[in-house]
Amino acid sequence: MLNTLLPILLFAALGLALIGVLRRVSLWRNGRAAKVDLLGGLLAMPKRYMVDLHHVVARDKYIANTHVATAGGAVASIILAILVHGFGLHNRVLGYALLLMSAVMFVGAIFMYLRRRHPPSRLSKGPWMRLPKSLLAFSGSFFVVTLPVAGVLPANFGGWLLAIILGIGLLWGVCELFLGMTWGGPMKHAFAGALHLAWHRRPERFGGGRSTGLKPLDLTDRTAPLGVEKPKDFTWNQLLGFDACVQCGKCEAACPAFAAGQPLNPKKLIQDMVVGLAGGTDANFAGSPYPSLDGMGKPIGEHGGNPHQPIVNGLVDADTLWSCTTCRACVEECPMMIEHVDAIVDMRRHLTLEKGATPNKGAEVLENLIATDNPGGFAPGGRMNWAADLNLEVMSHKKTVDVLFWVGDGAFDMRNQRTLRAFVKVLKAARVDFAVLGLEERDSGDVARRLGDEATFQMLARRNIQTLAQYDFKRIVTCDPHSFHVLKNEYGAFEGHYVVQHHSTYLAELIADGALNVGQHKGTSVTYHDPCYLGRYNGEYQAPRDVLRALGIEVKEMVRSGFRSRCCGGGGGAPITDIPGKQRIPDMRMDDIRETGAELVAVGCPQCTAMLEGVVEPRPMIKDIAELVADALFEETAPAKPAAARREPAEAH
Amino acid sequence: MSDIIRRDPRAEWIARNRLHPLHAAMQPAQTRWMGPNGVLRKNVHGIGFIGPNGVKRIDRSGAQQGGAIKRSVSVDVQLPLHRIATPAFYIAVVPDMVGGRLSSHDRDLLGLAHGLAGNEGAVLAVIFGEHKETAFDTAGVDRLLILEGSAFSGYSPEQRVQGLRAVDNQFDPHHWLLPDSRNGGGELGRRFAASLGERPSTRVWQVAGEQCVGRAGAGTADLSRPVSRLILAQAECAEPVSETRHEALPVELSTAVARSLPRIEDLGAVAVDPALIPMSEAEFIFSGGNGVKDWPLFHRTAVALGATEGASRVAVDDGFMGRDRQVGASGTWVTARVYVAVGISGAIQHLQGIGACDKVVAINLDPTCDMIKRADLSVIGESAAILEALIEAVDTYRNGAKRDAA
Amino acid sequence: MDKSALHVISLVSVGAHPTSGRPRRAEQDARAVELGLQLAGDNLHVLHAGDAEEPALRGYLGMGVDELHVLAQPPGADALPGLADYIRESGVQLVLTGSQAETGEGSGMLPYLLAEKLGWPLVVGMAEVESMSNGTAQVLQALPRGQRRRLKVRLPFLATVDNSAPKPRQSAYGPAQRGLLDVEEIDVVIDEVFAGAELTPAKPRPKRLKVIKAKSGADRMKAATAKASGGGGQVLKGVTAQEGAAAILKLLVEEGVVR
Structure with a gap:
């Protein structure tokens, strides 16, 4: 009975699933064309799935193991079931293999079910609550149905009642897995997910790579839509x-x-x-x-x-x-x-x-960026006022230099000027051959781009690239992770390729090379806040910590640090668009900081500094890494004085 | 004149010299005399003087010579009268007369007019309707022309232009001076210029010789040009008249002013809810910050005072006030004349935003905060109690005013 | 108000950013366009006299105006005759302008001269149009310090807007690039007077010093060494709430803000 129904069921479901595939594909094809390596992607897919995706899932061991069992069992079971029951290959070996796989899947599904008993709020309910049961039904039914094939049980074991129960179980399981896969059930993730991994829009992310720069719009193409x-x-x-x-x-x-x-x-x-x-x-x-x-x-x-x-x-x-x-x-x-x-x-x-619907201050900021090259609308001629007394070398005079110090728009912010001055002090102490662009520098375009104003971003980027092209430098160093990210990852699309470093990376290098004579940080316990645009965007978690260690600081890590660091709320133009919520993001981050008991939080980003300092006092102190290094710097004026003192008696003779 | 007590050796010598003709005048004020009933009267208050260290001194040497009297005379010194009997020409000024009085802008303009008039010409002030000003003479008005009539009352720019044209016909002034202000002068002057077909010098801030300098464009450029007949001048374009007194002789128009059919009808002022006035324009802002615990009370106080509400960033972040109410570098830069900060400690961004405010009042618990350093008047204490008291005080004040009026 | 029945022209010019001086859409003119869009919607006509090649003009197109009419003129030409002819022939009910140009002389005379030439009434500093009926409009005029005055004016009329008018909408890149510039060549009338004048960067105006008319040296010395008024405020500490409130009220009454 089941032996005749099962192939029909399987092939009918497969057929329907195939129609579902065509429908789903036609839905995706509504989208615009994209440059994708179709075949190469498909070939790379298994590795991406097994390695890259597994790395992410493996952050939660329980679910990783469960998923390996369930998904692996399911894929093997489906293939074997089609062979054994669909094509009627009642081979004993195949039978045992199917038994084993469905058992593995069953065990996985049990753990899945256990996780779903008290699901955390982040999990979706609805059909997703049904999925573990469907998987149990599928694996359980196929296990039992396959027992006779493996010769464990006689062919007509159980009679009609069991046949009906098994029939229902098989129908349920097959529907969930085959039809749900392509007609929009929870199992869709397996089918769409596999293809998504194959034809991902950022294939560079696989194999340990990193791709975080936004993709440019082609503004010269009048037919292409501006955004979505x-x-x-x-x-x-x-x-x-x-x-x-x-x-x-x-x-x-x-x-x-x-x-x-x-x-x-x-x-x-x-x-x-x-x-x-x-x-x-x-x-x-x-x-x-x-x-x-x-x-x-x-x-x-x-x-x-x-x-x-x-x-x-x-x-x-x-x-x-x-x-x-x-x-x-x-x-x-x-x-x-x-x-x-x-x-x-x-x-x-x-x-x-x-x-033209950028909310709140967005429109004003974008207008300022167009008219003054900085989001605050400050007179462009005041860009170097912060360094009036520092005698900084300017690229337009120097032309060739080791380090181009990209100042960023923090130049207009009185708080950030402290950081900049501290960093200049450190650079001078390390006798670095550096210069700034001075008045030639413009906003990197980060804010404009995150606010969706690709036109203004491209205008700023092109002009900056034009400026940079006139000079000869080995690398760009900046105190602003946003500029850092844009210069490093997003100017490339406009033929601006540079070696760019965040100041923490550069400081770590200087310290490692012994170019900097730093003492120990005094007092206060310290935690470190990872800026998103340095950490998650560019994978730099270690250098800031190395710098802090060199200062003798034992970082009291927050629960959410490293790649799990929580944003300060200052990125993506969020402080500009200013959408109201129940609480402010920097307040939450400050709570994270307070939890560590640290009295000082080291940061490496002007946005983070501004957002965290906006938290109402009392709160831990906020200092940029450059400031901490500058504070711990050994003054090098000491040798100058004895030299002068030695000369005096000589004159007396 | 100085209030410092100085010795006058010559006066002392006269006081000692009985033969000097001024001897009697230099004697100290009489301190004792025989009363009508034969009783000796003494004026104990008249004796002595307050010495340099604030101690009362009685000097019987004859050196004291009623210095106090001399000093008091010098206070209301009569400024010399600047009289133009027959003016060679006129310089006409049309002051704004905000609230019926000469504003400081008007006085600057009269000062400029006085400069242009020199010793030959007369400054002619043209005033519409009633006024409350009493100091036309010291402000530098030689001739005063008051255009009365219901046609000039309220907002009547077109009729006023007709009035000015009539004045122009009769007096033919060398120059017309109007304040380039938002209080009417800027508008009236330009209407008048368009009507006369004269090209005015606008936004003038300096008149030097035959050249005048005015702001141009968005205020980032200066335009220097020959002095034109019609000048719309900014505040502080010249020093106000301070050293002369003028006649302020009333003059009249010999002909009636042509009546123009009003194409614009004034339907009167509209009551504006202070809460709806844009922050950047509001004159009186009542601003709350982190220290405000009782927000309903805060709102009640703002209503009682009739002030526009503002807030610090923290108060906005915490959701007590809308984002459009935020004062400061990242919010609105305000220009209020009076700014009351309740429970605002005064972050630098906030202080930047109130940089243009004239008078700042702070109510705060912390006497060391930066807002107190900026404030003209600070009250240290719990804001809730002070606000309650303030509401009460305003009510009493208003009721008192009402009783006075009744 | 019926949007389709109303025809409005907004006059626009090329502005200059206050800190950088770069060309942009002029702030007040953008408000004139905004008010025009609110009043007339698609029936708004945006008109510019000057250089049609200036990219900043596209800032107005970005506000959602399909077309911008340009009366092409070289810099320094007098915009008045061309504009007056154009407006007279257009048959509109309302012409909106900013109060004052951000570049050039910026005398703010243009709307007055235009109104004089057209023989139309002029409303200065219009903040809002409340209603239009029977050939008259009821409008609100902005006065200093956020005050308003209601005026009734007969159509057609000219109105200037200042910073009390509605805030202009954001200029979007897409519409700005797609919008059309309809350029018309007109006779050039050179502005002789302005051609002779000289524009220099604005000199900062000195703050007026307190003039000391002292008759004696001691008085002059006292005035010169006296602490500037307003420096260091009065701090009331340890007073009752009532005393504090009374002191505050006294200041508010003196300043005339509590009436």
């Missing part, structure tokens, strides 16, 4: 990427805006994009909603859309997009390696470039 208005304006592999989401909510747990009660939940955003690509409403979303100011969360089911309808104010509210600090915590955590930040900036680009 409708789901179809995403590239097809971005749409595919959204479909890969497993709704694990790791992004939600890491997102500073979500924690602050701002109306952003990266997981919901990606799911909204899935709704947009497939059409419909978000009524079926079973996770945490976007937070709202009343604490209840924005109601679910009121938003909907389709590939051809504008996203903002249909599917997603604009303030959701403007809440993002572009800290990349979500991208870092995502086991599917989905690019949330790219999607958000793409949609912001449309709002800024087409709608």
